[in-house]
Amino acid sequence: MLNLQSKFGQKLMTIGNWVASLVTINLVWFVINLPVLIMLILSFTLPLNQTYAVTMTLVTIMLVAFTMPATTAAYHAVHEWQTTDSGSFIKVTWHAYLQALMHWQPNLLGAVFASGWLILLRTTTGNVMLHVATLVYGLVLLTVWNGWNYSQFEKQSLLALMVAHPVKLVLSAVATVILFALNFELHLIFFILLFSMSLAALATYRLFTPRPLTKDATEQQS
Numbered sequence: 001m002l003n004l005q006s007k008f009g010q011k012l013m014t015i016g017n018w019v020a021s022l023v024t025i026n027l028v029w030f031v032i033n034l035p036v037l038i039m040l041i042l043s044f045t046l047p048l049n050q051t052y053a054v055t056m057t058l059v060t061i062m063l064v065a066f067t068m069p070a071t072t073a074a075y076h077a078v079h080e081w082q083t084t085d086s087g088s089f090i091k092v093t094w095h096a097y098l099q100a101l102m103h104w105q106p107n108l109l110g111a112v113f114a115s116g117w118l119i120l121l122r123t124t125t126g127n128v129m130l131h132v133a134t135l136v137y138g139l140v141l142l143t144v145w146n147g148w149n150y151s152q153f154e155k156q157s158l159l160a161l162m163v164a165h166p167v168k169l170v171l172s173a174v175a176t177v178i179l180f181a182l183n184f185e186l187h188l189i190f191f192i193l194l195f196s197m198s199l200a201a202l203a204t205y206r207l208f209t210p211r212p213l214t215k216d217a218t219e220q221q222s
Contacts, residue, residue: 021089025077026198028093032070036062037192040118048123056115063111069100071197075149076100078201082209106148113141143173146204154208168207175207176200 039059046052073096077089100107117138124130144162147169151158162169179200183192 021081022198022202023194024089025074025081025093025201026194026196028077028090028097029070029074029197030193032066032073032097036066043118044122056119059118060111060115063114064104064107065101067114068107068110069103070097071145071201072100072103072149072152073097074197075201075204076153078198078205079153082202082205110145110148117141139170139173139177142176143169146172146176146200149201150204150208165208172200172204172207175203179203 036059039055039062043052043055043059046055073093076096076099077093080092081089117134120134121131121138124134144158147161148158150172151161154161156164179196180192183189183196
């Protein structure tokens with residue numbers, strides 16, 4: 001029988017709590033965003049006509065109501081997790097989502113830019129140069145959005161963060177793209193259900209706030 005009081009047992013419990021925290025935060029984000037994901041899948045099957053325009057209008061509204069505040073909530077939950085080391089975040093993420101709903105101006109602005117990028121992504125597929133430019137534009141938007149979400153819980157403005165740490169913000173955006181691309185390129189669809197958003201938020205947090213050295217590691221260095 002496994003002894004949870006042993007050193008190995010303690011490490012196993014730590015890993016289990018770590019995975020549980022990631023999954024809990026991501027599941028709440030996924031459930032909130034499920035209507036948006038379904039609508040996005042539908043939009044990519046429609047021809048570029050009036051129905052598509054109406055669908056993208058609904059997508060924009062859903063981004064304001066679901067995706068933008070839910071993403072901010074995921075960042076908030078990761079921040080709480082890393083500062084309190086708790087292991088259960090259903091209520092934390094949900095309450096953070098409800099609070100983020102009140103910030104309708106940045107949610108609306110982010111939704112308009114995001115839906116505009118989705119439309120460009122769809123309409124520029126026939127032109128390689130424009131399509132590449134659209135992808136770069138999307139990476140810039142994601143960089144700014146990740147920075148804004150991180151800055152909500154740190155004593156630093158978005159502009160100051162972008163000026164001080166442009167490379168870290170770009171790396172954060174690249175990590176986010178990779179974590180979501182895994183769902184399609186490697187057919188790991190479960191990733192978006194369990195890990196994609198929470199891992200992306202954790203990657204951003206860790207880029208700016210590395211975990212402090214343990215006592216043993218500090219003694220070894222000295």
